[in-house]
């Protein structure tokens with residue numbers, strides 16, 4: 001009891017700090033939505049952290065959290081913010097001014113982060129300003145205003161330094177209400193010396209304070225979640241649903257018979273959109289209205305071009321199966337998918353723009369400022385590089401780049417597959433480093449030949465006898481000639497290749513294994529159409545993609 005007593009004001013401070021922070025974040029979220037800026041402080045600060053984080057650190061986050069790294073970052077930011085809020089509250093109990101200064105500092109951080117986000121206007125400062133203002137007002141209302149916790153007189157005189165600086169002194173005896181608030185301190189048996197540090201808070205005042213905190217948290221939740229809800233409602237889902245994609249003048253080749261093996265656990269030949277991996281630096285998915293969307297093809301070109309979405313849809317379209325892969329895909333990893341993309345070929349468009357001499361790099365720029373750079377020669381060598389508007393028969397899903405993204409067969413996503421693309425700038429590799437390059441990744445990112453065992457899964461126990469080993473292999477824009485499987489240190493055995501639509505997609509393969517009892521490791525390797533065998537030398541994903549053989553240990557009973 002006496003422990004509670006002595007820390008009571010501190011607990012109040014901490015609670016007030018958290019309530020103030022919650023109101024700041026909630027209000028800022030609502031203001032961000034209402035003012036149309038997509039820069040609520042948590043997102044803006046998180047985004048700044050993402051962009052400022054040194055490559056290895058971000059890599060660590062990606063390794064550890066895989067696609068959940070964004071959620072982890074937001075939770076981390078929220079936990080840090082909570083800690084900071086508690087600190088501000090504790091400080092405010094001793095000095096309200098210092099506490100308010102803490103809030104001011106946080107507001108400045110929020111404003112700075114919001115204003116430096118790509119495409120942010122002056123209005124981006126509003127959410128943080130208003131949030132910080134409300135937090136300051138609430139903090140002093142809770143700690144020094146009419147909602148402030150009132151301390152019992154004697155304690156105040158006992159120790160001034162833990163008392164609220166301008167807290168009211170409520171001299172009402174705390175008796176008689178104690179039973180209504182079970183965790184409230186007893187007034188103490190008569191004769192028990194009151195701890196000299198701080199006094200018990202009058203239960204009535206305490207309840208008033210807690211009600212205030214509760215109300216603040218409620219308002220914060222309503223503002224925050226209401227804002228979120230409104231922003232999704234205001235998003236571009238409706239615009240996307242209304243789009244009717246044109247038919248391609250050059251349709252996708254139908255899947256050859258047998259391209260799809262019916263083996264459980266084997267990745268389907270065409271990845272459904274909902275299962276397609278997602279990688280990007282965007283903490284909130286950019287909402288780009290197709291009506292407003294423009295693509296500028298500019299830089300070192302003879303004829304700069306600006307296209308609207310309608311202009312794009314009016315151009316002849318192709319539809320192709322293309323397997324997209326992430327450079328961060330570990331050997332055996334899942335950051336790869338195969339989809340049927342509908343879009344406008346990039347080669348002819350770039351030819352119309354007319355690259356000038358030395359323009360060896362085409363930089364794709366997203367509406368959120370992210371950039372990637374592809375070699376001009378690759379985009380104009382006749383391969384099906386495209387500005388994609390459709391994915392597996394529907395308009396691009398918003399998280400996969402709606403309304404328009406780039407897809408280039410044979411290049412990792414980080415050097416080519418710009419989602420929410422709004423600019424293609426012709427420049428040179430010497431003159432411009434795209435987003436990931438200064439963070440330690442190679443400027444050139446052709447996809448490496450790889451193969452993966454999908455079944456059996458690692459560390460499974462299998463019954464001895466016939467076992468189907470199956471998986472996928474890829475060497476985009478080159479093609480796969482052969483896949484081989486090896487058990488332990490045995491001979492490489494040829495697997496059966498399923499047919500593929502083109503050299504731009506992965507192929508499925510399978511191999512029948514007469515499994516014998518014991519611990520075994522299965523390995524796979526692919527050979528591309530030029531005869532180059534996938535290297536067994538294990539290398540990390542950075543700077544330009546992992547190499548090595550996928551190994552799957554299993555137990556056979």
Ligand SMILES: Nc1nc2c(c(=O)[nH]1)N[C@H]1C(S)=C(S)[C@@H](COP(=O)(O)O)O[C@H]1N2
Pocket residue numbers: 276277278279280281282324325326327366367368370399400401412413414417418419420
């Ligand atoms: N705007 C934007 N586009 C982007 C990225 C990004 O961070 N921002 N990441 C790229 C990377 S690293 C990859 S692997 C692919 C992934 O595309 P997906 O999410 O549709 O699978 O998108 C690319 N396009």
Ligand SMILES: [Mo]
Pocket residue numbers: 279325326327328412413414
């Ligand atoms: Mo990627």
